[in-house]
Amino acid sequence: MIIECNYCEAKVDAKILAQHEEVDPQDEFRYKISFVECPACKRSLIGCQEFVQISSEKWEWDDATRVWPDPKKYLDWSIPGPVQAAIEEANLCYKSKAYNACAVMCGRALECICSEYKTKEKALHGGLKELLKKGIIDKKIFEWSDALRLHRNIGAHATEEKISREDSRDLLDFTNAICDYVFVLSKKFDAFMKRRKK
Ligand SMILES: [Zn+2]
Known part of the structure; x- marks a missing residue:
């Protein structure tokens, strides 16, 4: 089989x-x-x-x-299409051992989150700061996102530095956790609180 x-x-x-x-x-x-x-x-x-x-x-x-072991993770339907597409591509890059490309696609997922919330800042760093200000992400998630952004830059630019397999795995895990926080758990918590109020 x-x-x-x-x-x-x-x-x-x-x-x-x-x-x-x-x-x-x-x-x-x-x-x-x-x-x-x-x-x-x-x-x-x-x-x-x-x-x-x-x-x-x-x-x-x-x-x-x-x-x-390690079953395929299915992305939650509440994660928007462009974000899902970036995560899927990041997973494909990881599987093909293209770790720099994986970091770049994780960064793209963050950019898609910013455009989903229509941040005014064009650069990712500014966009993430806006998400923090609006309360869409908290300080911890902002730190994770910003670390991810720096690794995206390493992956994207023609420097000597390379993204390791281990870092690439972590970047994927952070990206998934950020998306769960922003799109899945926050909505779930709001719905939960609404039910409590009734
Ligand atoms: Zn085997």
């Missing part, structure tokens, strides 16, 4: 150790869960496949999605 091994960072033809098929009682969707072994690093992985219709009479199992 073809699955992406997160240890080898490659698609591998894994050996199936155990499999279980089930049907969702609500929507009658068929799933297949597979417990597999990576042929290269010998570590275990768990994949999930869905039975999908490919033509009027033909159904097939789709490609396995790894659900353990």
Whole structure:
């Protein structure tokens, strides 16, 4: 079974150790869960496949999605499209070991947040300051964003300095956390407080 091994960072033809098929009682969707072994690093992985219709009479199992360990993170629908696109591209850069490009795309996600809130300042530093002033981000998130901005500059400019794999991973995590704070958790908290008031 073809699955992406997160240890080898490659698609591998894994050996199936155990499999279980089930049907969702609500929507009658068929799933297949597979417990597999990576042929290269010998570590275990768990994949999930869905039975999908490919033509009027033909159904097939789709490609396995790894659900353990380190499952693919799905971005919350409340994160605006341009921000999501920048994060997706940053993830792709990280996967292809393009760490400078990853830092640049994380910076782009921040720029998209600024344009979402229509900041007047064109430069990112000023835009972030405006978000802080408006109370959209707090001081801690501003510090994270500003550190991210400086790394974006390292990634974007023709200097000797390079972004390491470890830093690139952290930048991605910060970007996700900033987006969760700005778009997901803040809205959730507002809705929660509204319910309390009723
Ligand atoms: Zn492996």
